[in-house]
Amino acid sequence: MKNKIAxxxxxxxxxxxxxxxxxxxxxxxxxxxxxAVAPSLNKSPFFTLEERVDLIRKVIGQxxxxxxDVIDGLLVAYIKKKKAAAVIRGLRxxxxxxxxxxxxxxxxxxxPNFEAVFxxxxxxxxxxxxxxxxEVAKFGGSLKDMVPAVVEKELKKKMNKER
Ligand code: ADP
Numbered sequence: 001m002k003n004k005i006a007x008x009x010x011x012x013x014x015x016x017x018x019x020x021x022x023x024x025x026x027x028x029x030x031x032x033x034x035x036a037v038a039p040s041l042n043k044s045p046f047f048t049l050e051e052r053v054d055l056i057r058k059v060i061g062q063x064x065x066x067x068x069d070v071i072d073g074l075l076v077a078y079i080k081k082k083k084a085a086a087v088i089r090g091l092r093x094x095x096x097x098x099x100x101x102x103x104x105x106x107x108x109x110x111x112p113n114f115e116a117v118f119x120x121x122x123x124x125x126x127x128x129x130x131x132x133x134x135e136v137a138k139f140g141g142s143l144k145d146m147v148p149a150v151v152e153k154e155l156k157k158k159m160n161k162e163r
Contacts, residue, residue: 005084006030007119009075012045014151015056016133018090018125025119026088027065028038034082035060035073046134047158059148076111086115092126 012019012035026033035056039049047055049070057069071078077086089100089109100118108114114115120126128146136143137159143152 002031004030005032005082005087006035006086007023007034007036007069007075007079007084008088009036009038009078009083010081011043012037012052012056013040013043013045013130014133014147014155015059016053016130016147016158018092018121018128019126020059020148021121022088022090022119023060023066025121026117029117030085030088031102032065032067033088034067034069034084036041036069036075036078043123047154050152052157055151057155058150072107074110076107076114079114079156081110086117088119091118091120124157 006029007020008023008026010019023033023035037049037056038054039045044064045052053070055067060066060068075087089104091097091100100116104116105112107116121128124145125150134155136146137155139153145157147155
């Protein structure tokens with residue numbers, strides 16, 4: 001059985017329709033996708049690691065081709081451990097390119113076998129980012145078509161609690 005695995009790493013704070021779009025595209029190329037949630041403590045996440053994983057689980061549901069995991073060390077080591085063929089990352093605009101290019105080359109410096117596949121989301125999602133979603137939620141704007149309903153609900157609930 002062929003089993004080409006991709007790792008999709010990120011903060012997912014929270015998961016948006018842009019992330020979901022990329023996961024669906026990844027599944028067209030790879031047999032399995034592992035969503036690897038990074039603690040990203042340097043980014044002071046709004047949702048805890050557990051909350052982010054839980055939201056992804058609710059959004060994705062049961063799919064034997066998708067695994068949700070937490071990544072706590074070097075990405076190159078994780079890829080090796082999971083025997084993954086490549087990493088998936090998203091390119092929304094030229095502005096993403098510079099950072100992604102630097103990241104990919106740094107990973108390749110650590111492991112010459114490192115491969116990254118860059119996917120472009122549907123143009124409906126090119127302007128979406130977890131941070132812009134949090135800004136809109138903070139001011140009570142509608143997040144319809146931007147995040148799954150369960151994410152919008154949890155965002156609003158947590159924002160109200162923190163007020
Ligand atoms: P990170 O902290 O690693 O940037 P993110 O959760 O913000 O984590 O993003 C993870 C990956 O998903 C990145 O490659 C990012 O470019 C991509 N991504 C995020 N939002 C979108 C979107 N709307 N469309 C396509 N790719 C996206």
